[in-house]
Structure formats: structure tokens, C-alpha cells
Amino acid sequence: MSETTILTAEGLEVSFTLRGRRLAALRGASLELCRGETLAVVGESGSGKSVFAKTFLGMLDKNGRIERGSIRFDGMDLAQFRSERDWLSVRGKRIAMVFQDPMTALNPLKTVGEQIRETAALHRGLDRKTSRTAALETLERVGIHDPELRYRQYPHEFSGGMRQRVVIAAAIACGPEILICDEPTTALDVTVQAQILDLIKSLQRDLGMSVLFITHDLGVVANIAQRVAVMYAGQVVEAGTVDEIFRDPRAPYTWALLASLPQLGIKGEELYAIKGTPPSLFKEIKGDAFAPRNPLALEVDFVAEPPEFDVSPTHWAKTWLLDPRAPRIEPPETLKRLRERLAADRRRGSAVAGGAKNAAQGGSR
Amino acid sequence: MNDDVILSVRGLSVDFRRGRRNFRAVDRVSFDIRRGETLSLVGESGSGKTTIGRAILRITALSEGEIFLAGERVDGRLDAARERAFRQRVQMIFQDPMASLNERAKIDYIVSEGLYNFGLFHSEAERKAKVETALRDVGLSPEVASRFPHEFSGGQRQRIGIARALVMNPELLVADEPISALDVSIRAQVINLMNKLKRERHLTYLFIAHDLSVVRFISDRIAVIYRGRLVELAEAEALFARPLHPYTRALLSAVPEPDPEIERSKRLVVYDPSAHDYARMPPAWREAEPGHFVLGSEEEVKRWQAEAQNR
Numbered sequence: 001m002s003e004t005t006i007l008t009a010e011g012l013e014v015s016f017t018l019r020g021r022r023l024a025a026l027r028g029a030s031l032e033l034c035r036g037e038t039l040a041v042v043g044e045s046g047s048g049k050s051v052f053a054k055t056f057l058g059m060l061d062k063n064g065r066i067e068r069g070s071i072r073f074d075g076m077d078l079a080q081f082r083s084e085r086d087w088l089s090v091r092g093k094r095i096a097m098v099f100q101d102p103m104t105a106l107n108p109l110k111t112v113g114e115q116i117r118e119t120a121a122l123h124r125g126l127d128r129k130t131s132r133t134a135a136l137e138t139l140e141r142v143g144i145h146d147p148e149l150r151y152r153q154y155p156h157e158f159s160g161g162m163r164q165r166v167v168i169a170a171a172i173a174c175g176p177e178i179l180i181c182d183e184p185t186t187a188l189d190v191t192v193q194a195q196i197l198d199l200i201k202s203l204q205r206d207l208g209m210s211v212l213f214i215t216h217d218l219g220v221v222a223n224i225a226q227r228v229a230v231m232y233a234g235q236v237v238e239a240g241t242v243d244e245i246f247r248d249p250r251a252p253y254t255w256a257l258l259a260s261l262p263q264l265g266i267k268g269e270e271l272y273a274i275k276g277t278p279p280s281l282f283k284e285i286k287g288d289a290f291a292p293r294n295p296l297a298l299e300v301d302f303v304a305e306p307p308e309f310d311v312s313p314t315h316w317a318k319t320w321l322l323d324p325r326a327p328r329i330e331p332p333e334t335l336k337r338l339r340e341r342l343a344a345d346r347r348r349g350s351a352v353a354g355g356a357k358n359a360a361q362g363g364s365r
Numbered sequence: 366m367n368d369d370v371i372l373s374v375r376g377l378s379v380d381f382r383r384g385r386r387n388f389r390a391v392d393r394v395s396f397d398i399r400r401g402e403t404l405s406l407v408g409e410s411g412s413g414k415t416t417i418g419r420a421i422l423r424i425t426a427l428s429e430g431e432i433f434l435a436g437e438r439v440d441g442r443l444d445a446a447r448e449r450a451f452r453q454r455v456q457m458i459f460q461d462p463m464a465s466l467n468e469r470a471k472i473d474y475i476v477s478e479g480l481y482n483f484g485l486f487h488s489e490a491e492r493k494a495k496v497e498t499a500l501r502d503v504g505l506s507p508e509v510a511s512r513f514p515h516e517f518s519g520g521q522r523q524r525i526g527i528a529r530a531l532v533m534n535p536e537l538l539v540a541d542e543p544i545s546a547l548d549v550s551i552r553a554q555v556i557n558l559m560n561k562l563k564r565e566r567h568l569t570y571l572f573i574a575h576d577l578s579v580v581r582f583i584s585d586r587i588a589v590i591y592r593g594r595l596v597e598l599a600e601a602e603a604l605f606a607r608p609l610h611p612y613t614r615a616l617l618s619a620v621p622e623p624d625p626e627i628e629r630s631k632r633l634v635v636y637d638p639s640a641h642d643y644a645r646m647p648p649a650w651r652e653a654e655p656g657h658f659v660l661g662s663e664e665e666v667k668r669w670q671a672e673a674q675n676r
Contacts, residue, residue, distance in 0.1 A: 191409065191635075194619040222627070223628040223631075256550065260549060260552070261623055262552075263623060271582065273556075273557055274554075
């Protein structure tokens with residue numbers, strides 16, 4: 001799919017220096033983002049998903065650096081960018097970012113409209129009047145009613161969901177090709193989350209953007225993504241289309257992640273739980289990083305790191321189980337239950353409406 | 366009063382006043398928690414679910430209503446002895462394990478603090494033994510007692526938070542979002558732990574949460590709260606199978622399910638509070654089906670039931 005990819009990260013290694021100790025945040029992470037798709041990056045905290053996204057914007061903290069690997073975007077290698085000047089033509093303009101917490105992403109002392117206008121003015125070189133019109137249009141586009149009035153208001157006059165709409169407006173104001181969303185709905189209520197997810201989907205469709213969506217919530221992944229990359233301990237361990245990942249996962253970590261969903265639990269029984277905690281990234285990791293927590297681990301997992309094995313042209317996984325010499329190991333029984341359980345719920349209609357209005361795309365608080 | 370009811374909340378209202386403005390955070394809420402069950406309060410931020418938890422714990426003052434613990438009134442003024450007894454019988458598990466442990470104290474002291482305050486031991490050996498048991502109960506090795514909180518991960522810290530509550534031998538545990546700050550793989554461990562303790566030690570939980578998939582798994586009964594009012598209360602499975610109140614349905618429809626096919630064909634329900642005609646027909650708390658309560662006018666409840674039937 002090389003002609004359709006817009007951004008390719010390969011073998012990215014990023015480390016941070018913390019009190020003289022070296023932390024390997026990314027240990028050879030790779031992914032491909034295709035034109036016009038939404039790719040979800042899913043992982044636990046500390047898996048490196050946010051660091052990964054930050055490298056695409058040159059926003060690593062000062063104590064962090066890219067040690068190896070490349071990030072190809074439009075003939076450039078972003079991993080080679082050194083100065084702020086290099087980044088100015090890309091960051092915010094061609095690749096924009098929506099952060100998790102809309103409370104801290106906006107300047108409380110500036111009107112909402114002004115914050116959107118200035119990104120349009122800066123990156124698109126518009127004068128005051130045209131950039132103002134552009135900002136008003138963007139506000140309307142993200143589902144904010146009465147943009148003329150809202151333009152003059154301050155962030156504190158907006159609810160959490162509305163504020164996240166403003167952050168999204170500022171990000172799309174200069175027509176980026178790639179929108180990176182780092183847990184944009186984690187701080188929001190579920191009903192508001194549903195509206196924001198709908199908004200991101202409609203913007204992605206209408207503006208033809210590519211979206212890189214970082215989350216830890218597998219429900220959100222199923223809702224928004226066409227493709228999924230699963231991260232563990234600084235690496236992408238499995239990538240594929242959303243159906244491949246949910247229906248035919250291959251990496252033991254993906255199995256474990258799906259199996260520990262409370263939706264799969266049977267009341268009165270133990271919920272499937274992954275033992276232990278993720279490995280310390282201060283230490284050298286030998287073999288498959290998940291092996292110590294994986295009850296199905298093979299001997300080779302403790303010795304050698306598995307390569308990426310192709311499952312289909314769109315699906316690969318980093319696990320020795322896919323090696324032709326490996327024994328046949330089936331995914332845990334509970335996983336098979338996932339589909340049946342959810343289908344049964346749907347038949348009973350707990351997730352489906354009768355009579356009530358369908359979701360309009362946001363709007364009133 | 367039924368003697369298997371451990372906590373009974375009657376007509377609870379809480380107002381917050383700022384200057385002359387009055388904000389009613391909790392409005393005439395009533396429910397019972399039975400001994401040995403997990404009752405969950407779910408609602409969005411600002412719905413008043415945390416305020417209810419705080420009112421029960423005597424942190425926030427009531428404006429109206431009464432709260433009974435095992436038949437004994439525990440809101441408002443209590444004499445010192447009763448207050449002490451209450452503080453031992455009802456314990457809390459906090460949301461953020463990174464913020465709720467004293468960073469300068471060793472685990473030994475953190476877990477014993479309640480024991481010291483209440484003098485619940487006769488000798489140093491007894492105290493040590495109690496701490497050790499509590500740590501073992503939550504799946505930690507007793508050696509951790511000599512360490513500091515910063516040496517532990519989020520999941521382990523939440524276990525310490527639970528151990529600290531357990532050591533007091535409480536009857537009721539109020540857990541305010543105890544899972545939401547934890548990662549997926551750690552979450553399952555803590556859920557299992559809470560369920561195991563409930564079974565083995567006959568604990569009762571009031572579980573305050575917004576994550577409905579966790580709530581469904583962990584709860585016996587679920588109460589849904591919207592803008593300070595209880596709108597629906599039912600057995601967990603009944604609530605998911607036959608949600609009646611339109612707000613409950615909106616809330617359930619908004620939860621993203623981990624299945625791409627379901628998500629593609631999903632229709633969101635949006636709750637429109639102005640759809641109720643409460644000026645003409647005021648709502649009341651009605652038992653629509655045995656054990657399944659909903660807030661609405663008689664006509665509404667009939668209509669919702671018919672709709673649930675046809676879904």
C-alpha cells in the first residue's frame with residue numbers, strides 16, 4: 001500500500017534520560033498511516049503510544065531523543081529534523097494535534113475565536129479579516145451554534161465537550177493532512193464522548209484527513225478506526241484492519257487485552273486478568289517483552305525477540321506463535337465469547353433506540 | 366425496616382450555596398443497600414453521584430433527608446462515641462491511587478493509621494499481624510510494609526488503598542471510581558480482588574462509577590442518576606436488558622462496545638429532558654416491574670414499558 005501511505009514510521013527508537021538513567025520509551029516501533037484512514041493506536045499507559053505520536057510533531061521533552069529509525073512524510077524524514085525552524089512548516093500546519101485535556105490545551109486569557117484565528121493567520125498567512133471569517137467557519141463546522149457570539153467568549157464559558165470542539169477547531173483551522181488525537185475523549189462523559197467521536201469521523205470524511213487516534217479504550221477503537229496498531233512496551237506488536245484485530249487477533253498480548261474486557265466477564269466468576277505489571281523500560285528487555293506475563297509463552301520468547309510475521313496483506317503480528325515451527329496454540333476460550341455476548345445484547349436491544357430522536361451531530365450542551 | 370438492609374438513604378438532598386445562589390446537587394434521593402451486595406451509582410460528571418457518597422460518609426452536610434446505617438440514624442449531629450463507631454464501620458476507597466497515599470509514610474504506617482486512631486490493637490505484635498493480614502488479603506506480600514508508596518505501580522497502590530480500608534474491618538465500603546485511573550490489564554485484577562473480598566468477608570459496596578461495562582460486571586443492582594435525581598434503579602442485568610427511562614437508554618447507547626460491527630450499525634439515543642411534560646403530570650418514583658424502579662409520570666412509565674416490550 002505504499003502509494004496510499006502518507007506517513008511511515010520505521011524502527012523508531014526513542015529514549016529519555018531521567019536522573020542519569022536511560023529509559024527506552026520506544027524500542028523499534030513501526031507503523032504506516034494511509035491516506036484518508038483512521039488508525040487507532042491502542043496500548044496501556046507506558047506502552048509508548050503518546051511518545052510515538054509526539055515524535056511525529058517534534059514535541060518530545062528536552063530529555064528525550066530519537067536514537068534510530070525514520071519517519072517518512074512527503075519525501076522528508078521527520079526523524080532527522082533538528083531545529084524548530086524545520087518543524088514550523090509541518091507542525092500545526094500539515095500535521096496537527098488534539099490533546100487529551102481540553103482544560104489545559106486552551107489559553108484561558110484569550111477568546112476562543114482569537115485562538116483559532118491565530119492558527120489560521122500564522123499557518124495560512126491570512127490577514128485579520130479573512131482569518132476571522134475562516135475561524136468562524138471552522139467553529140460552525142465543529143458544531144458550535146451561534147459562532148459569532150461564541151467567538152468572543154473565553155474557554156471557561158464552555159463546557160468540557162464544547163471546549164474539546166474548540167480544540168479540534170483550532171487543530172483543523174489550517175487544513176492539516178494528518179490529525180493526531182491523543183485520548184481526546186478520555187476526560188469526557190460517555191454521551192459527550194459519543195458526540196465528539198461522531199464529529200471526528202465526519203471531519204475525517206469531509207476533509208479527507210488521515211487520523212491517528214491514540215486511546216486505551218477498545219470500545220472507542222471499534223467505533224472510530226479502520227485499522228488498529230496494538231502497542232506494548234515501546235513496540236507495535238500487532239497491526240491490522242479493525243475486523244482482523246477484533247475477530248482474528250494473533251499476538252498473545254492482544255488476546256489478553258481483549259479477554260480482560262469486563263464485557264466478557266461472567267458474573268460470579270473471575271474476570272480474565274493479565275498477571276503482573278508491564279516491564280520496566282529502564283532495564284534491557286530480552287526476547288518478547290510480554291513473555292513474563294504470558295502463561296502461553298514459549299521458551300524462545302524469553303531468548304529472542306520475535307520478528308513481524310504477515311498474517312494477511314493488511315495484518316501482521318510480532319509473535320513466535322506465527323513461526324511455522326511453533327506449536328499450535330489457540331486464543332483463550334473467553335475470546336470466542338466476545339462476539340456471541342455482544343450479539344446477544346444487541347438482539348435484546350439494550351444498545352438500540354426505539355422512538356427517541358437519533359443523534360444529531362452535537363450542538364446544544 | 367428490613368434487617369438485611371445495611372444502609373438506607375431517605376429523601377436525601379444536598380444544596381451548595383454560593384452567595385445568594387443555590388445549587389441543588391442532590392435532589393430527594395432514596396435507596397437502600399442490602400448487606401453483602403454491590404450497589405452502583407452511575408451518572409455523568411456533575412450528576413451528584415460523588416456528592417451522595419460524600420453525604421453518606423458525613424463529609425458533606427445534608428440539606429434534607431435521613432441516612433440510616435443498620436437502622437441507626439447517622440446523618441447530622443452524632444455524639445463522639447457514635448461518630449467514632451461510624452468512622453470505623455464505613456470506609457472509603459479513593460479514585461486516584463497516585464494522590465491518595467501519604468508519600469512520606471511507609472506502607473506499614475499507611476495501613477495502620479486507622480488502627481492507631483482507633484486504638485484497635487493491644488500490642489505491637491497484634492498491629493503488625495493485622496497489617497500483614499490486610500496486605501495478604503489484597504494480594505501483596507507483607508514485606509512491602511517497609512517500603513514507600515512511590516515504589517509501587519498504580520494497581521499496587523490501589524491494593525494498598527483497599528488494604529487500608531480493610532484493616533478497619535468495615536461493614537460498608539464506599540468506592541468512588543476506584544477503577545477508572547487504572548489500566549485495562551490492571552483493572553481486571555482490581556475488579557477480581559474487590560469481588561473476592563466481597564465474597565469472603567461479606568462486604569457491602571457502594572460503587573460510584575461512570576464506566577458502565579465495569580459497573581455491569583461488578584454490581585448486583587445499579588442506580589442511574591441524572592442531575593441530582595435518581596431516574597432508574599434495577600438489578601444490573603434487568604437494567605441492561607430493559608432500560609426504561611430515556612436517559613438510561615441514552616447512557617447505554619453511548620457506551621462504545623468493543624466490536625466493530627456493532628459500532629458501525631449503532632444508533633445513538635439522545636436524551637431530551639424537555640420531552641417530559643412534568644408541569645402537567647409530576648413524576649414520581651414508581652416500581653414498574655418487581656424491583657425495577659423508575660422516575661416518571663404514570664402515563665410515561667406505561668409508554669416506556671410498551672416501548673421496551675417492542676424493542
